[in-house]
Amino acid sequence: KQEVTQIPAALSVPEGENLVLNCSFTDSAIYNLQWFRQDPGKGLTSLLLIQSSQREQTSGRLNASLDKSSGRSTLYIAASQPGDSATYLCAVKSRRNTGTASKLTFGTGTRLQVTL
Amino acid sequence: DAGVTQSPTHLIKTRGQQVTLRCSPKSGHDTVSWYQQALGQGPQFIFQYYEEEERQRGNFPDRFSGHQYPNYSSELNVNALLLGDSALYLCASSPAGTNYGYTFGSGTRLTVV
Numbered sequence: 001k002q003e004v005t006q007i008p009a010a011l012s013v014p015e016g017e018n019l020v021l022n023c024s025f026t027d028s029a030i031y032n033l034q035w036f037r038q039d040p041g042k043g044l045t046s047l048l049l050i051q052s053s054q055r056e057q058t059s060g061r062l063n064a065s066l067d068k069s070s071g072r073s074t075l076y077i078a079a080s081q082p083g084d085s086a087t088y089l090c091a092v093k094s095r096r097n098t099g100t101a102s103k104l105t106f107g108t109g110t111r112l113q114v115t116l
Numbered sequence: 117d118a119g120v121t122q123s124p125t126h127l128i129k130t131r132g133q134q135v136t137l138r139c140s141p142k143s144g145h146d147t148v149s150w151y152q153q154a155l156g157q158g159p160q161f162i163f164q165y166y167e168e169e170e171r172q173r174g175n176f177p178d179r180f181s182g183h184q185y186p187n188y189s190s191e192l193n194v195n196a197l198l199l200g201d202s203a204l205y206l207c208a209s210s211p212a213g214t215n216y217g218y219t220f221g222s223g224t225r226l227t228v229v
Contacts, residue, residue, distance in 0.1 A: 004158070031214045042222060043122075043206060044159075049217035089158055093214070103149060103172055104208075104218060106158030 002027045002094045006107035013080055014115055021075040021110045023090035028068050031093040031102065035064050035075050038087045038109070047088075048075070080114045087111045118143065120221035122207050128227045129197050137192040137224045141209030145219065147171075148190040150182060151206040153223070159206055165190055166212060197228045 003026045013019050023033070032051045036044040048057045048064040050073070056065040063076040073090055091104040121140045129135050141148050147166045151159035161174035165184035184190045188209075194201055204225050208218040 032217065034217045036220070041204070041225065043120075044208075044220035046217055046219065051215060091158075091218075095214075102214065103161040103164060103174065104151075104159075105161070108156070108158045 002092060002096070002105045004090060004092055004105050004107040006088075006090060006110050008110060009108070010111040010113075012113045012115060015080060015082060017080050017114075018076070018078050019080055019112070021077070021088050021090075021112070023073040023075070023107055025071045025073075025092050025105075027094060027096065028071050029095040030068065031095055033064075033066055033073050033090060033092050034104070035062075035073075036089045036091065038089060040087075044089065077112075080112075082114045082116060085113050120145075120207055120209050120219050122205075122221035122224050124224060125222065126225045126227075128229060131197055131199060131228055133197050134193065134195045135197060135226060137194075137205050137207075137226070139190045139192070139207030139209075139221060141188050141190070141207075142219045145209035145211055146188050147210050147212050148184060148188065149208045149210075149218070150190070150192045151208065152176075153204040153206060155203075162192070194226075199228050202226060202228045 007022045035047040050066045061078040087109040089109045091106045149164040150162040153159040164172040168184045179195045204223045206223045207221045210216045
């Protein structure tokens with residue numbers, strides 16, 4: 001059974017800092033890993049999608065890496081801003097599931113607050 | 117291009133009642149999945165529909181059922197509501213295939229009183 005863990009559960013940083021969010025998963029047999037952002041009471045916004053064959057993906061100030069063999073991914077946020085305050089969730093799509101498009105298994109998220 | 121749309125945005129129901137939530141997938145997406153997110157938790161997979169059939173199911177009781185229409189839109193039905201069913205219900209869509217990511221809707225906040 002795939003399990004996804006995110007550390008830390010919460011993080012508070014001053015504006016301008018670079019930061020790293022961690023995600024680990026127990027089963028390395030995955031198709032891909034996706035990072036999402038969630039604002040309070042809202043839906044999920046996809047930030048980055050990394051295929052199992054890739055090592056990293058970048059979008060603006062965000063960079064996500066994937067080490068499939070060790071079951072780890074990191075989301076790097078450069079020059080953080082107050083608008084980055086949200087909960088960040090990682091999710092893996094496992095190979096061991098059946099179906100045309102396998103389900104996602106989520107971590108519980110990292111709640112980020114960027115202060116002025 | 118519209119993303120995933122869900123309705124209604126909020127809903128209050130009484131224990132024992134039944135509820136139907138609706139989802140229209142992103143254009144070009146034919147696979148729809150439903151997730152339940154309790155407060156402070158990550159989303160939990162309920163089930164997935166493709167070609168109008170339930171293809172995968174998570175660890176949810178039979179009170180949770182769904183449907184997918186020929187236009188790929190989907191419904192989530194929950195019968196005999198319990199207080200513990202109070203949560204944010206998220207719909208996600210993707211093209212068929214293993215390499216695609218998911219697009220999520222804004223969710224329906226269900227409160228059972």
